[in-house]
Amino acid sequence: MISYIAKIIFLRLMGWKIEGDFPQLKKFILAIFPHERNMDFVIGVLTRAILNKKISYVGKKELFNPFTAWFFMALGGSPINRDSSENKVSTIAHLFKENDTFRMAIAPEGTRKKVKRWKTGFYYISLEAEVPILLVHFNYPLKKVSFLRLFYPTRDIEKDFMEMKAYFKQAEYG
Numbered sequence: 001m002i003s004y005i006a007k008i009i010f011l012r013l014m015g016w017k018i019e020g021d022f023p024q025l026k027k028f029i030l031a032i033f034p035h036e037r038n039m040d041f042v043i044g045v046l047t048r049a050i051l052n053k054k055i056s057y058v059g060k061k062e063l064f065n066p067f068t069a070w071f072f073m074a075l076g077g078s079p080i081n082r083d084s085s086e087n088k089v090s091t092i093a094h095l096f097k098e099n100d101t102f103r104m105a106i107a108p109e110g111t112r113k114k115v116k117r118w119k120t121g122f123y124y125i126s127l128e129a130e131v132p133i134l135l136v137h138f139n140y141p142l143k144k145v146s147f148l149r150l151f152y153p154t155r156d157i158e159k160d161f162m163e164m165k166a167y168f169k170q171a172e173y174g
Contacts, residue, residue: 006049020147022051026101029126032136033168035107043138044105045075047145057105089124096129126153135164137171146171
């Protein structure tokens with residue numbers, strides 16, 4: 001029922017489309033780019049509802065206050081303390097290892113602000129958890145969510161980031 005309502009809202013009323021194949025794998029990271037708008041959360045939640053797949057995410061702990069925690073957790077969210085000294089990469093990689101199915105959405109930029117460099121956490125989580133990265137592009141001008149390809153890190157982060165960015169750049173133009 002939720003998938004049906006999401007299809008009406010997202011595909012018909014909002015005029016968006018989804019292209020590419022969502023992998024049948026049980027574990028991977030969804031690297032969603034670009035992350036520049038508050039609407040990204042809505043686009044992501046509607047896409048997930050249409051696919052009817054469990055996809056998790058982490059968000060800054062401030063989002064998970066007593067008034068909103070239930071909402072974000074119901075949508076697959078987990079709070080993360082970005083100020084703590086705990087190793088976030090290992091903590092999240094452990095979630096992949098302890099769950100039979102775990103797919104986590106993350107923005108390489110780490111924020112909605114324009115950045116010159118991507119954060120590296122998603123890359124190192126992928127390596128430590130031994131899971132691939134699904135490149136996902138949100139194209140607002142074309143109203144399109146694209147599942148581009150599964151990317152397997154080679155441990156050459158500079159080369160891998162250049163290759164991933166090239167796929168995202170290509171997706172920008174349709």
